[in-house]
Amino acid sequence: MTSLSHAAADILASWWLPVDASAHGPALDRHLLLNLWIILGLATLAHILLVTGLILRRASEPRSLWRLEYLPLAAFAILFAALAVKAERLWAATRYTGASPSALQVEVTGMQFAWYFRYPGTDAIFGVTRPQLASPAEGNPVGIDPIDPHGADDIVTSELVLPANREVDLRLRAEDVIHGFSIPELRLKQNAVPGDTIHIHFTPTVPGTYAILCTQLCGLGHYRMNATLRIVSQEEYVAWLAQRQKAVQP
Incomplete structure (x- = not known):
């Protein structure tokens, strides 16, 4: 899986991103690629849930659909929070951790x-x-x-x-x-x-x-x-x- 993510990051960089000329750059590029794939997956899932909800609402009571509506929203919120924390840590690695004395x-x-x-x-x-x-x-x-x-x-x-x-x-x-x-x-x-x-x-x-x-x-x-x-x-x-x-x- 790691080799596949690295290869995907290389493809993304060769298509849309400038050359990566720093040691910390690959981790940022992989995180960007992860975000893009997640956004694509969530957009697809959101449309599936929308269509599924419309179909089920006609055949079921509204109260029985709370799992379809609220559970995905809670999962999305947790996912976005995790991505934000990871991005913050990647950025902080160049800002707050401090350089070595020999830098x-x-x-x-x-x-x-x-x-x-x-x-x-x-x-x-x-x-x-x-x-x-x-x-x-x-x-x-x-x-x-x-x-x-x-x-x-x-x-x-x-x-x-x-x-x-x-x-x-x-x-x-x-x-x-x-x-x-x-x-x-x-x-x-x-x-x-x-x-x-x-x-x-x-x-x-x-x-x-x-x-x-x-x-x-x-x-x-x-x-x-x-x-x-x-x-x-x-x-x-x-x-x-x-x-x-x-x-x-x-």
């Missing part, structure tokens, strides 16, 4: 109308940021405080580059309004809220280039608020990071 730390900042990505430097510590210092035109889009020595080696880019098969802990922030951070191929979607830092963790698995979208209507320039994610090999990531570190060295 790659990356900060994501959304602002009208761009995404910026910050990596800690060789000291592995993010520098302090102040919103009043944020100025993309001056080369400081996330507002790193120049007084804080930990921020001197921080790397800020407009492209998210991640190594394949390594857990990543993203810290989502927003400078102005709520922005929706979304990468469909990684099955990720989480709002970035001003004044709050929200963590999501995942493991990218399939090297490639993917679009990062904003799914919240954040202003007139919402249509152009997008960025690029590149998933590369560990060797390519190390080389890219070394090149970026040279660029920030005084």
